[in-house]
Amino acid sequence: MRPIGGLSAVSRQRLAKVLRQTPATVSARETAQALDLDVAKASRLLARWAAFGWLSRVRRGLYVPVPIESSTPDVALQDPWVVAERLFAPCYVGGWSAAEHWGFTEQIFRSTLVVTTRRPRARKVDARGAMFVLRTVRPRAMFGLKPVWRGRVKTHVSDPTRTILDLLDTPSTGGGIRSVLDMLRAYMGSSQRDSKLLIRYADQLGNKAVFKRLGFIASTYFPEDTALVEACGTRLSAGNARLDPKLPSTRLATVWRLWVPAGFVEGSRA
Secondary structure, eight states, X not given: OOOOOOOOHHHHHHHHHHHHHSXXXXXXXXXXXXXXXXXXXXXXXXXXXXXXXXEEEEETTEEEEOOTTXXXXXXXXXXXXXXXXXXXXXXXXXHHHHHHHTTSOOOOOSEEEEEESSOOSOXXXXXXXXXXXXXXXXXXXXXXXXXXXXXXXXXXXXXXXXXXXXXXXXXXXXXXXXXXXXXXXXXXXXXXXXXXXXXXXXXXXXXXXXXXXXXXXXXXXXXXXXXXXXXXXXXXXXXXEESOTTSOOOEEEGGGTEEEOTTXXXXXXX
């Protein structure tokens, strides 16, 4: 582990000024603006502060401050949501991470699911021990989001209904269809439940497979919500989809044009 070194009084003052004016993460551009420097000189200054252990490098040109009580700069990120906003914006926290945020699951996920309009080279990014799993969507899919302030940084998370829609659209973002079913049950039993909004969001997203998955699950596990079941039934497209594209499917639920894996039997309440 590298120890944290000393800085001159002037250097400490400059670093303090930068940290007062920048939220949670520090970039060369922000440092240049704060200290009235050119970007190249600001980059060298950040690298120097990092070498002394006062900043920790997340990626090229982006740093996080090291807590004053830390004896080493080799620290994990304190808030992955903040760093996600800086690395992948425009983006939002979704999938299993949003489900955790809204209390739809008690599972512990070790990575943060980030939905972005960018097309990163890698779908899994490790930033100082914080793992991000990335999913790319078109700009028109950036709806149904809630702002969440993390300190001085405004981040975004899918709202409760959009969270469920994303899980139905891509079950792998919830850890697979069995986990998604548990999250959907939690949503349907919560004060956040809004079947009409769920249908409206699904119409806006435009993935017809969502209606097949939602209709099958609703008719199987929530048959009392007849309006939801009927709304899905009127929106079915031709062709067959899979309840979970990642699982082998053994049964065709013909009413919903949906291939269903073992353990999901049409009409079952299990």
